[in-house]
Amino acid sequence: MRAVLLLVxxxxxxxxxxxxxxxxxxxxxTREGRxxxxxxxxxxxxxxEDAHALARAAAQLLxxxxxxRPPVNKxxxxxxxxxxxxxxxxxxxxxxxxxxxxxxxxxxxxxxxRALLVLEAAHHRGPASSKRDAHLGAIDAACAxxxxxxxxxxxxxxxxxxxxxxxHNGLGNQLFQWAFGKLVALDAGAAFAAxxxxxxxxxxxPQRVAPHTIEGWKAFTxxxxxxxLGYQADADxxxxxxxxxxxxxxxxxxxxxxxxxxDSRRLAFPKQVQNFASSLQDDTQCISLxxxxxxxxxxxxxxxQLRDAMRVQDGDLEExxxxxxxxxxxxxxxxxxHQYKYYSWKNYFSHVLPRLQPPPKRIxxxxxxxxxxxxxxxxxxxxxxxxxxxxxxxxxSPTTAKSVAADFxxxxxxxxxxxxxxxxxxxxxxxxxxxxxxxxxxxxLPAPLGEKGYVFHDVEAKAYWGLYNATxxxxxxxxxxx
Numbered sequence: 300m301r302a303v304l305l306l307v308x309x310x311x312x313x314x315x316x317x318x319x320x321x322x323x324x325x326x327x328x329t330r331e332g333r334x335x336x337x338x339x340x341x342x343x344x345x346x347x348e349d350a351h352a353l354a355r356a357a358a359q360l361l362x363x364x365x366x367x368r369p370p371v372n373k374x375x376x377x378x379x380x381x382x383x384x385x386x387x388x389x390x391x392x393x394x395x396x397x398x399x400x401x402x403x404x405x406x407x408x409x410x411x412x413r414a415l416l417v418l419e420a421a422h423h424r425g426p427a428s429s430k431r432d433a434h435l436g437a438i439d440a441a442c443a444x445x446x447x448x449x450x451x452x453x454x455x456x457x458x459x460x461x462x463x464x465x466x467h468n469g470l471g472n473q474l475f476q477w478a479f480g481k482l483v484a485l486d487a488g489a490a491f492a493a494x495x496x497x498x499x500x501x502x503x504x505p506q507r508v509a510p511h512t513i514e515g516w517k518a519f520t521x522x523x524x525x526x527x528l529g530y531q532a533d534a535d536x537x538x539x540x541x542x543x544x545x546x547x548x549x550x551x552x553x554x555x556x557x558x559x560x561x562d563s564r565r566l567a568f569p570k571q572v573q574n575f576a577s578s579l580q581d582d583t584q585c586i587s588l589x590x591x592x593x594x595x596x597x598x599x600x601x602x603x604q605l606r607d608a609m610r611v612q613d614g615d616l617e618e619x620x621x622x623x624x625x626x627x628x629x630x631x632x633x634x635x636x637h638q639y640k641y642y643s644w645k646n647y648f649s650h651v652l653p654r655l656q657p658p659p660k661r662i663x664x665x666x667x668x669x670x671x672x673x674x675x676x677x678x679x680x681x682x683x684x685x686x687x688x689x690x691x692x693x694x695x696s697p698t699t700a701k702s703v704a705a706d707f708x709x710x711x712x713x714x715x716x717x718x719x720x721x722x723x724x725x726x727x728x729x730x731x732x733x734x735x736x737x738x739x740x741x742x743x744l745p746a747p748l749g750e751k752g753y754v755f756h757d758v759e760a761k762a763y764w765g766l767y768n769a770t771x772x773x774x775x776x777x778x779x780x781x
Contacts, residue, residue: 368408368443371395380440387437391416400569403576405441410449410486410601412442414479415576417596418558422568435596446600451485456530460489463534465589467496469511470518470703471722472591474730477519477527478605479592487579489586492534493527499542500589502561506544514703521693521704524612538585554578558590593722595745602729602750609730613708615694625652625659626689626713628724629675632668640742640758642719644678650763650778651717651737651756652683659715663689665706720744728753740765740774748774 368374375388395402404415416438439445464480466473477493484491495516501507520528539551546565548555556575558568578586598605613619620626627648631641642648652662662683668676670688679686691709693702710716710724711731718724720742728736729747740746740755740762747753748767755765755774765774 371405371441374440374443377440381436384434384436384440387434388440391437391441400573400576403573407576407579408443410442410444410446410482411579413438413444414483414486414597415572416442417594418572419569421594422563422572435599438596449601449604451488453485454488454490456490456533458488458490460487460583461530461534461537461585462487462489462491463538463585463587464491464493465496465500465587466493466516466519467500467509467512467589468515469723470515470522470707471724471726472593473515473519474609474726475592475722476588476590477523478609479597480588481608482597482601482604483586483588487586490530490533492529492531494531494534496589497540499540499544502543502559504544518703518707522611522613522707523609527609534585538587541587543589549574549578552583553585553587554583555587555589558592562589593745595747599747599749602747606730611708611711611730613712616705616708616712617692617694618690618709620663620689620709620713621660622714623657623660624663624713625655625661625715625717626663626665626710627652627679627686627717628710628719628721628727629664629666629668629679630719630721630724632666632672632674632676640720640739642739642758643675644682646758646761647719647756648675648679648717649682654764655715660685662686663713665689665691665710667701667706 371392375385375392377385380388391401392405395405398419400415400419404412404419407415413435417435462480462484464476466476480493481491483489496508496512498508499506501509537552539553541547541550541553541555543555543557543562543565548557548562548566548571554574556571557563562568562571575586577583629642662679662685664670664676664679664686666676666688668674670676670680676688680688689709691702691705693705693708696702696705707723707727710727713727713731713733715735716724716728716731716733717737718728718739720739722744725738725744725747728738729750734752736753738746738753738755740748740757741759746755748755749769753767755767755776756763757765757774757776761779762774762776763778765776767774
């Protein structure tokens with residue numbers, strides 16, 4: 300053990316030397332210098348537990364990039380920026396003089412700068428930022444944010460602030476809520492907790508928990524484990540129980556940021572975002588997030604970090620898909636009676652499944668639909684000879700009924716996925732093992748444009764087999780779309 304700890308100290312010293320260690324005494328100790336000090340203390344630790352804690356702290360300091368950022372007026376001149384992003388960056392920076400929130404965001408920088416500008420743009424009706432979230436390269440440049448190198452360490456329970464993700468609706472919705480809350484906590488240096496929505500947090504009277512919340516919450520804990528819920532006891536101690544229908548959004552050291560239409564009518568969302576920005580700097584102890592947070596701009600480029608933080612626990616799956624299977628998710632069963640598009644055999648699957656290369660050995664359908672009734676699943680079974688309905692199940696389950704957690708874990712372990720417009724399948728593809736994902740390119744939900752392994756289809760435009768072109772910033776389709 301002592302040899303290992305000596306190696307940690309030596310590595311820290313070597314990295315310090317690489318960054319330049321000849322410092323005058325009056326200068327502040329660098330990140331690398333602090334790591335060296337911690338590594339030396341490892342050897343003096345009285346217990347093995349203390350030694351491990353010090354070693355982890357030293358490693359975190361060495362692995363975390365510096366948060367020092369260039370001045371705002373220098374951020375748009377980086378040679379790595381495209382002309383389009385440089386011009387967009389300049390427009391964002393120029394707007395700061397007339398938009399206090401933009402100035403606050405740019406002064407802060409980092410992920411939270413991106414989040415503030417994306418949220419502001421999403422709910423601002425004026426021309427200045429109506430399309431700002433579509434030009435993420437410009438936003439990230441103005442914020443001096445690089446998603447590829449952003450690796451902040453998680454704060455412990457003793458942090459001054461705590462960020463609470465309030466879960467509601469089905470599992471797919473809850474995954475957006477957890478992911479956004481976790482990212483906010485990481486960049487704010489705050490502790491993190493997740494909890495289920497209370498009845499008094501409904502948007503209107505009579506107050507009630509949103510549909511599918513209880514089922515989704517159970518599935519979340521089954522798939523990701525109770526450790527993912529964070530410091531719930533600390534959240535209970537620090538957070539005041541604010542009630543949205545009584546216009547309680549900022550009281551008793553607690554801020555409630557709510558992204559729902561009913562709440563925006565009580566307190567305009569731009570004002571909420573401004574309060575949120577202020578709470579990051581002041582003595583607010585608890586920041587509670589209640590909403591949907593389903594803009595892909597919030598998560599673009601952060602897939603590796605989210606996959607690392609949101610590890611699917613599927614050890615109890617009785618059956619997993621084979622490596623040469625294609626797993627298909629069917630959400631709507633019988634017809635287009637929903638805001639989401641209807642993905643049928645005729646307008647979607649007939650353009651995708653016959654063209655798969657190599658042809659799959661089996662096509663496993665994950666669905667809650669009754670395959671004997673007229674609808675998508677019955678059509679698939681009749682038109683695809685090697686299609687069958689999957690029946691994922693967790694070992695020890697007291698019932699043979701369909702399990703949300705088992706369905707999600709099964710889809711996450713597929714190597715090839717065909718998904719429809721669904722938050723559930725969005726996250727199964729985003730977090731899972733698939734190297735080939737067929738997904739909608741447009742609709743109510745965000746399309747993960749730019750992610751590796753995705754092939755996009757637009758059923759409304761009758762355009763299929765599209766790949767995202769990052770230079771042109773559009774999807775180019777092989778079939779249809781004329």
